[in-house]
Structures are given as structure tokens and as C-alpha cells.
Amino acid sequence: MSAINSNLESFRNWKHANLAIAVVLIGALAIFPLFKPPLDGFIDDCVLALAYVVMALGLNIVVGFAGLLDLGFVAFYAFGSYAAGWFASDFFSSINGEKGIHIGAGTFASTLPGIHLNFLLVLVAAVIITSIAGMIIGLPTLRLRGDYIAIVTLAFGEIIGRFAVNGQIGGFKYTNGRQAISPVDALDLPLLKEFDSAFSIRGYYWVALTMVAFSLFVNFRLRDSRLGRAWIAIREDEVAAVSMGIPLVKTKLMAYAAGAAFGGLSGAFLGTYFNSVNANQFQFAFSIFILSMVILGGLGSIWGTVLGAITLSFINSYFIPDVFNGIPGSLGLDFDLTQLSFGIFGFLLVMVMILRPEGLLPEKRRRLELKEGIGADEAIVEVRA
Amino acid sequence: MSTSGSIDPGAPEVAELATEVEGALLSAENVSKIFGGLVAVNDVTVAIPRKKIVSIIGPNGAGKTTFFNMLTGLYKPSRGKIVLDGADITGHRPDKIMAGGVARTFQNIRLFSTMTAVENVMVGQHARMRAGLIGSILRPPRVGREERGTREKARDMLGFVGLETKTFDELAINLSYGDQRRVEIARALASEPRLLLLDEPTAGMNPQESEVLTTFMKRLRDELDLSILLIEHDMKVVMGVSEHITVLDHGEKIAEGDPATVRANPRVIEAYLGKQG
Amino acid sequence: MNVATLPPQEEIRTTPVSERLRKFFSAYGLWIVLLGLPVFYGIKDLQDEGDLSRLGNNLFAGLSNGAIWALIALGYTLVYGIIELINFAHGDVFMIGSFVAVGMWGTVGLALTTGTLGLIAGLLVTLIVAMVVCGTMNVMIERVAYRPLRSAPKLAPLITAVGFSFILQNVGIVWLGSSQKGVPDLIKAQHVLVSVAGIDIHNSDVLALAVTAPLVFLLTTFVNHSRSGKAMRATAQDPEAARLMGINVDTTISLTFLLGGLLAGAAGLVYALYQTNVWYFQGFTAGLIAFTAAVMGGIGNLKGAVIGGLIIGCIQQISDNRIGAQWTPAVVFAYLVLIMVFRPQGLVGEETREAG
Ligand SMILES: Nc1ncnc2c1ncn2[C@@H]1O[C@H](COP(=O)(O)OP(=O)(O)O)[C@@H](O)[C@H]1O
Ligand SMILES: [Mg+2]
Numbered sequence A: 001m002s003a004i005n006s007n008l009e010s011f012r013n014w015k016h017a018n019l020a021i022a023v024v025l026i027g028a029l030a031i032f033p034l035f036k037p038p039l040d041g042f043i044d045d046c047v048l049a050l051a052y053v054v055m056a057l058g059l060n061i062v063v064g065f066a067g068l069l070d071l072g073f074v075a076f077y078a079f080g081s082y083a084a085g086w087f088a089s090d091f092f093s094s095i096n097g098e099k100g101i102h103i104g105a106g107t108f109a110s111t112l113p114g115i116h117l118n119f120l121l122v123l124v125a126a127v128i129i130t131s132i133a134g135m136i137i138g139l140p141t142l143r144l145r146g147d148y149i150a151i152v153t154l155a156f157g158e159i160i161g162r163f164a165v166n167g168q169i170g171g172f173k174y175t176n177g178r179q180a181i182s183p184v185d186a187l188d189l190p191l192l193k194e195f196d197s198a199f200s201i202r203g204y205y206w207v208a209l210t211m212v213a214f215s216l217f218v219n220f221r222l223r224d225s226r227l228g229r230a231w232i233a234i235r236e237d238e239v240a241a242v243s244m245g246i247p248l249v250k251t252k253l254m255a256y257a258a259g260a261a262f263g264g265l266s267g268a269f270l271g272t273y274f275n276s277v278n279a280n281q282f283q284f285a286f287s288i289f290i291l292s293m294v295i296l297g298g299l300g301s302i303w304g305t306v307l308g309a310i311t312l313s314f315i316n317s318y319f320i321p322d323v324f325n326g327i328p329g330s331l332g333l334d335f336d337l338t339q340l341s342f343g344i345f346g347f348l349l350v351m352v353m354i355l356r357p358e359g360l361l362p363e364k365r366r367r368l369e370l371k372e373g374i375g376a377d378e379a380i381v382e383v384r385a
Numbered sequence B: 001m002s003t004s005g006s007i008d009p010g011a012p013e014v015a016e017l018a019t020e021v022e023g024a025l026l027s028a029e030n031v032s033k034i035f036g037g038l039v040a041v042n043d044v045t046v047a048i049p050r051k052k053i054v055s056i057i058g059p060n061g062a063g064k065t066t067f068f069n070m071l072t073g074l075y076k077p078s079r080g081k082i083v084l085d086g087a088d089i090t091g092h093r094p095d096k097i098m099a100g101g102v103a104r105t106f107q108n109i110r111l112f113s114t115m116t117a118v119e120n121v122m123v124g125q126h127a128r129m130r131a132g133l134i135g136s137i138l139r140p141p142r143v144g145r146e147e148r149g150t151r152e153k154a155r156d157m158l159g160f161v162g163l164e165t166k167t168f169d170e171l172a173i174n175l176s177y178g179d180q181r182r183v184e185i186a187r188a189l190a191s192e193p194r195l196l197l198l199d200e201p202t203a204g205m206n207p208q209e210s211e212v213l214t215t216f217m218k219r220l221r222d223e224l225d226l227s228i229l230l231i232e233h234d235m236k237v238v239m240g241v242s243e244h245i246t247v248l249d250h251g252e253k254i255a256e257g258d259p260a261t262v263r264a265n266p267r268v269i270e271a272y273l274g275k276q277g
Numbered sequence C: 001m002n003v004a005t006l007p008p009q010e011e012i013r014t015t016p017v018s019e020r021l022r023k024f025f026s027a028y029g030l031w032i033v034l035l036g037l038p039v040f041y042g043i044k045d046l047q048d049e050g051d052l053s054r055l056g057n058n059l060f061a062g063l064s065n066g067a068i069w070a071l072i073a074l075g076y077t078l079v080y081g082i083i084e085l086i087n088f089a090h091g092d093v094f095m096i097g098s099f100v101a102v103g104m105w106g107t108v109g110l111a112l113t114t115g116t117l118g119l120i121a122g123l124l125v126t127l128i129v130a131m132v133v134c135g136t137m138n139v140m141i142e143r144v145a146y147r148p149l150r151s152a153p154k155l156a157p158l159i160t161a162v163g164f165s166f167i168l169q170n171v172g173i174v175w176l177g178s179s180q181k182g183v184p185d186l187i188k189a190q191h192v193l194v195s196v197a198g199i200d201i202h203n204s205d206v207l208a209l210a211v212t213a214p215l216v217f218l219l220t221t222f223v224n225h226s227r228s229g230k231a232m233r234a235t236a237q238d239p240e241a242a243r244l245m246g247i248n249v250d251t252t253i254s255l256t257f258l259l260g261g262l263l264a265g266a267a268g269l270v271y272a273l274y275q276t277n278v279w280y281f282q283g284f285t286a287g288l289i290a291f292t293a294a295v296m297g298g299i300g301n302l303k304g305a306v307i308g309g310l311i312i313g314c315i316q317q318i319s320d321n322r323i324g325a326q327w328t329p330a331v332v333f334a335y336l337v338l339i340m341v342f343r344p345q346g347l348v349g350e351e352t353r354e355a356g
Helices: A002-013 A017-035 A041-065 A074-087 A119-141 A146-166 A190-195 A202-223 A226-236 A238-243 A248-274 A284-297 A302-323 A326-330 A337-355 A364-372 A379-384 B012-023 B064-071 B094-099 B117-124 B133-138 B141-160 B177-189 B207-224 B235-241 B259-264 B266-276 C016-048 C053-083 C090-108 C116-149 C155-176 C203-225 C227-237 C239-244 C249-275 C282-297 C302-342
Strands: A101-103 A115-117 B026-035 B038-048 B053-057 B079-084 B102-104 B195-199 B227-231 B244-249 B252-257 C192-196 C199-202
Touching: A017 A202, A017 A302, A041 A202, A041 A226, A041 A248, A041 A284, A041 A302, A074 A115, A074 A119, A074 A146, A074 A248, A074 A284, A115 A119, A119 A146, A119 A248, A119 C302, A146 A284, A146 C155, A146 C282, A146 C302, A202 A226, A202 A248, A202 A302, A202 B133, A226 A238, A226 A248, A226 B117, A226 B133, A226 B141, A238 A248, A238 B094, A248 B133, A284 A302, A284 A337, A284 C155, A302 A337, A337 C116, A337 C155, B026 B064, B038 B053, B038 B064, B038 B079, B038 B227, B038 B244, B038 B252, B053 B064, B053 B207, B053 B235, B064 B195, B064 B227, B094 B102, B102 B177, B117 B141, B117 B177, B133 B141, B141 B177, B177 B195, B177 B207, B207 B227, B207 B235, B227 B235, B235 B259, B244 B259, B244 B266, B252 B259, B252 B266, B259 B266, C016 C053, C016 C302, C053 C090, C053 C199, C053 C203, C053 C227, C053 C249, C053 C282, C053 C302, C090 C116, C090 C155, C090 C249, C090 C282, C116 C155, C116 C249, C155 C282, C192 C203, C199 C203, C203 C227, C203 C249, C203 C302, C227 C239, C227 C249, C239 C249, C249 C282, C282 C302
Parallel strands: A101 A115, B053 B227, B053 B244, B102 B195, B195 B227
Antiparallel strands: B026 B038, B026 B079, B244 B252, C192 C199
């Protein structure tokens, strides 16, 4: 028994434990769709879950690592999706004399008007746009205290959602609002040729899985770096951090940019996967959906965030609509449980915060902070002392 | 007591000071800090020569910590000028000042309590490291070397300040009080400062520990060629290490000079007696 | 987690240039921005139409609409003043207030045919019920979701507040469905009672002001002059010291939530009569608008919350009428961001401890 324990212990301390977990997990996940029908509903749920993992890992950098409560993460989902909508559809159909601009686009897309970039270029564009947007939104929050940061980011998220819905200013049309930009070009990547048809979503699944692997890699690397330490330092004590030579503005902006980039990455992927970009998607509730994932899993904990994202994603896309939706009816109540998913997430937030604020798979530092209130709210007193 | 105006203009200290400012590592010239209506620091001039230990003493609330906070850039002086090695750094950002070679500890220890001792000291080296966002992600050999070097240096520093090896990887919050003070000093030293500011480092220490710290400060000056500015209440420590002492009371400089001069100054005695009642 | 931990706002600086810019904006910017809209459209009206009655109508409608925001904003400001929490669920408590009010009309038998006296009596009953329900609910939310987290990092109760906001919205969905629901126009809201100098005064305007003014008066009197009010202010200043002086801090905090809830309930009734429709999502928007008002007025400041509410009401009306209702939320949120960034202490906010 103790042998097992000490084995476990040494495994935890093993430098490459995370790598090992990741490789085994991702390897197993990679082959499983082959055992399912190519358009299986479960694979569909998995694709969504993976995309949300990427989002949540991004938000975890901002909220979990750097401690900046961002309630407007949906903004980056929007920008990412619109990157796909703008650069991989016929939205700008009059461009280039209605002949369109095509860079590495698929064979079919190459015949259409509008801008059509290769999926990978769309991802790059999304990352660039969202990291810049992240910094711009971050800038005004830099001097604010935590709860004000939350409200300002929320307001930005709402403003951007509003712009998305309205769709045009004067004569300039930049989204289709609630009409959706559609169709967005399907995935068309060299190695996934045989899967890019309408008859299989396995290609999307593998792309999403690759993105998760990439995000995990980046998250771990950042956490254990000069920058990661600086984020934690700022989160714990800004005054001490800046006195130790950490530039607050730059370090916080990097957190915003890095986090936003993942939102954009995932957003561009989802735009492509859904085949359309509709302004209805970009609501405050989405920010809370992603935040709930991070909090449920454990603020600052990478594996926790993954777990939280997968759990909530499946609750949202599988358990609520497919499994539990019969319950209200059988209780003689007349409503659709899917309408209540956000009430359920709200309830979850309250419960987690009260009963287990450190989350399912807590990160050791955060457990200390959340359980014992370490490092919170003392700075003013101390600087004066 | 009323302490308007500084000590007699003709006093010898002032002349002495003027010559010192020339080659000083850091000098604060006529700095004041006003909070709302409260004048926390009033027209104070202090010069810190190279490789010397200089102290600021004064009763609680005299404005010593506020003065520190201005030197390190946390507060912007309401008036006056701060010059580091010939360059005007008044109003510069704290992280810039730290990068320029001024490191500090805090009166109420401010370690990152959920980081280990080693990680705390690694944070202290932030300004001496180069890895950026992309570098941290891709971790090319240069960054890997830098990271390892930083960690090694952190351990060396912790050894240097006398922390036991087995506590290196303890979370800061779990360290003993004395060890926390040590880690804070190590964290400051790790940034390779030219000037070290210590805010009441012996607070909460027993006489033996204070003794050790006194020797240690001298070692820092002699072996690392550091200048040290010390805020301290323990007169034994102050008189033992300082080459120059400045006395603040109610935000004003009421006396300065070498330990013997200051000890004999009636206003200093009054300030301390007045405070202790 | 590091919130509210900066030394005095003025102290930690980013760069000198942005600092100077910020100082300028913080001193004058908000006023410039606030006056910008009405002055711009005033001049435009004078040029185009030769008089200011359109702007006057905008502003008056803004005031009465703003009266509702003021009632809600007071709830934010009271709570923030005492425990420094953005009570995110507050807007949704207000929404529940509307729902309760609408439900009560049916219960007490109010309909379009009810006579004036009956209407007034019925609405008074409704008002009291809505207020009591919301007050109680607010107190219970505090007990369940905030009190256990009082020693936790500040962001923890903010997160539970967001959680509760969603829970209440879903209560709203279960109750009345997820689309806007028209309710009987009991007071003939759009009926023009009188017209003064080209400004139309509707029944709804009179109602909003007639409910708000006495409530605000009662609240300020209570907070400023009653024993409990003094306890509230003492707790707001320094909870620890208040506790030492024998004030029951928990009770005082509950009382604060009660007061905020009462006002939200009243706002709920007024809103239902004024807008003649209700829906589960009204609380989210109203909550953010009212929070903007509270911050604009200087959070923690009762007078400020009222002024902020009225100003936001006017901005909204002008925006609805001139820029387009579809942009109004963006306009309001833009104001929110500007205020937060350039003048977090608000318009009438005294220099707070942190701004010192
Ligand atoms: N941020 C601040 N805001 C307002 N007053 C302050 C602030 N910091 C310090 N003070 C006041 O300035 C005076 C000097 O304090 P301080 O520098 O901490 O004294 P010392 O370190 O000598 O004990 C005290 O009266 C203190 O209350
Ligand atoms: Mg002090």
C-alpha cells in the first residue's frame, strides 16, 4: 500500500508527469472516433467540448494565472468567429471586382467571391485580431481593482456583442447580425482531405484535439516560466510584484493577449465548424459558461480547467438536452430544460464557490488563497505601515 | 511638539551633506509627500554614499516608510527630486527603479506566500531575465539556460542568507518568521542591486538574530560592495552598523550625522522620549 | 488573488504622459462627455427646428425613466458602500419585483376597468407586496451566497452574485416564459396628462416620480438620522471598529440588503406600469444600467446614485431618440467604461480613502 502511495508520490513529482498524462490521454482520444460512425452525435459533442477546453484554457491564463476577473471573454469568441466569417466566406462578396481573394483556399471555395483564406491562415488572423483586441480591452482595466475589472470587461463584451448584432454603421456593413454570415468555408486541410466532406466530422474532431494539445503545451510552458511567475506574483501582491521589477502594465497585457488568443483560436474554429457566424451567439451568458468551467475545475489549475470544460460542455450539450430533459415533463412541469441551462450553471457557480472554492482539481497555490484567504486585500494597509 | 523648519541652517551637517551629494549613489533632495492634508514627509534631503550603510530612524509614523516608498517609486514625491547615480529618477516606475539597481524589503514581510522560497527569489530576478511571451512558450536553449541559471542563483542566494537547504522548496507561508525575513532579503539581493533598502529588518527578531543580521549587513557592504539604507528601531543595530544616521520626526529631518553625534542630539532624545512618554 | 490592493490610485503610475492625460480627463472629462450629447443635440435642434422642445422632451422622459434606475442604483450603492460587493443579482431581484407586481394585479383583481380609487388602493397593496418580497429575497441571498464568503477573496462573492443572477433569471423564465410579455396598461402610461412648454408629461412620468421621490426621501432620512442608519454608516466606514463599538455588523448588513431589496421591488412595480411589458432579461440590462448610474454618482453615495440614475436616464432617451435604440446599450456601456477608467470615484464622489 505504502509502496503504491510512494509510487504515486514520485509520479506526481516526476518532471514529465504532465507530458505523460497528455500524451496518453490525447493518443487515446485521437483514435476513438474511428470506432464511431463518421457523423456520430457523440463526436459532435466531443468537438464542442474540445473547442471549449481551448477557450477555458485561455480564460484560465487571465483569471487563473494573472487573477484578472474577465467577464467579457465572449468578445474574443466573437472576434475569432468573425475572423472566420470575414476571411473564409463570401461576406465581402464585392471585393476585388466580385472575383474574390483566395489564399490557399479549398478547391470549391476558390471559385467563390469574397475573401477565402486557408483555415490555418484564418486561425492566424483570429489570433492576431483577438490578441490585439485583448490588449485594447485590457488597457483601461490596468489601474482598476478586481471587481471593477470584472465590470469593465463585461461592458466591453456587451458593447462588442451589440456591435455584432447591429451589423452596420452608416453604410458600412461588417456583420450580418442575427442573419448570420453563412456559409463559412468548410475545413480544407491537406492531410485531412478525405475527411473534409459533409460526410464526416472526424476531421474537425482531430483539428480540435490538436488545438487542445497545442493549448495545453502553451499553458504549461507559460505557467512554468518567467512570465508565469510574474502573473502569480501580480495576482498575489501587486505592490510587492512591481517592487521586484515586474512591469505591471506589460505583464497584465500579455496575460490578456495570451488568453484572448485562445478565445480567438477556438472562436475561429467554431465559426468554421458551425459553418456560420451568428451575432446571437455572443452573449454575456457565454462568458459565464466559460468562467464556470475554469472555476469548477479549479482556478489556475490546467488539468482542472480541462476537466471543468469537458464536464460543463457535456452537461450543456448532452445531459441537459438529451438525458434530463424528460424530468420536468415527468414532474408535470411544462418547460424546456435547455432554457434553464444557465440557471443550472449559476447554481453550480454558487455551490462551488461556497462548498469547494478551489474547484475539482485544485491548484496548490489557489487552494491556499481561496481556502485561507491568503494574499487577499491587505496591500493598502501594508504600504502605509 | 512643533518641528517646523529643519535644524539650524548653520549646523555643520549641512555643509558636510553638500559635499556628499556629489558622489552619492542615490540622493533624495528636498522631497516631500503630502497625503490629502497630511504632510507625511516634509522637505527631507538624504544622500546615500557608495558602499556605505546609512540609517533612518524616528518614532512610528515619522514618515520613514513613506520616504522608502518614494525612493522605490511606489509613491511619487509631491515635491523634490530623487537622483540615482546621476540620473533623475523622480516619478519613475517602481519596476524601472528596481531594474536600475535599487532593491527593497518591506516592513511587514511581503513575500508571495503561495510560492516556494526558491520561486520567490526567482521572481526577484525578473528584471535580470529576458524571456518574453514567445520565448517562454517555445523555450529555445537560451531561455532554458536562463531558467536553470535563475533557479541555481536563487538557491545560492538562499544559502548565502543562511536558509537551510531543506526549506528551499517550502511555501513561503510555511516558513518561520526569521526565515521569511531571510527570503525577503535574498529576493532583493537576487536582483543584483547596488542599493538595498531594508525596512525594519529586525522587527520580531531576538537579540541573537539581530546580531547575526548586523554582521550580515556588513558582509553585504564589504563583499558585494552594496550600499544599504536601513530603517531600524533597534538602537543597538543602528549604532552598530551605520556610518551615517538621519532622524525623522513628524515627517521632518530633525537631525543627522554619525552615530555619536545623533545619540547626543537633544532633539533626538526629545523625539524619542516624547514618543515613549 | 489581489483585489483592491493598489496603494492610493494616484500612486502607482503607468507612464507620465498617460498620467497627465488621465488627470485632465479625471477632472473635466466626465463633465465634457456627459454634457456632450445634450449640448450637441440642443444646438442641432436650434438650427433645424428653432426650439428646444424635442430635447426638452428627451430630457424629461429621461428623468422619469431615470427615476427607476435611481431606485435600483440605490440598492447597488448601499450594498457596495457597506461590504464593497457588486451585488450582481440586484438587477434580477428588481426583475422578480416586476413579476411579483404583475402577479399581484391579478390576485387583487386590478384590470383596465378598475376605477381610480380602486386602482390606487390596489397598486399600493401591490407596491408593498413587491417591496417586501424583494427585500426578503435580497436578505436571503446575502445569507446564502455572500455571508459565507465574507472572509474569502473579494472575487468569490462576486462570482456567487453572478451565479445568483442566472438562477433568478431562470426563475423568471419558468414563471413567465422566455419572451417579453405585455401586461395591462393600468395607468394608461402614454396618456399625456399635461403639456408644459412643449414638453409632454405622461401618466407614467408622474407615476415614476411620485413613487421615487418619497422613497428616496424616506431612505436618506433613515440612513442619516435613525439609529440603524448610523450603524450602517459606521459599518461602511470601518466594520471592525463598528463591531468593537457594539454594532451588530451582520444585522446591519442584512438591513442594508433589505433596504436595497425594498427599493428594487418598488422599481419593479413602476417599471411594469411604465413599460407595460416585463421579461426575465430586463433585470440584467437594468442592473448594468443602474450600476453604471451608481458608479457615475460615486459608489457608496446615496445622492450620487440618484443623480447618476437621472443622468443615465437622459442619456438613454437621447440615444434612443437620436442615435437609435439598437445602439443605446452600447452607449450606456461606453459611459460605464469611461467613468470606471477616468473617474472611478464618480461625479459627486468625495476623494475616497484610495483616491487620497
Ligand atoms: N497611503 C497613505 N495615505 C495616507 N496616509 C498615509 C499613507 N501612507 C502613510 N500615511 C501616513 O503618513 C505618516 C507616515 O507613515 P509611515 O511612513 O508609515 O511612518 P513610519 O514608517 O515612519 O512609521 C503616517 O501618519 C501615516 O498614517
Ligand atoms: Mg514604517
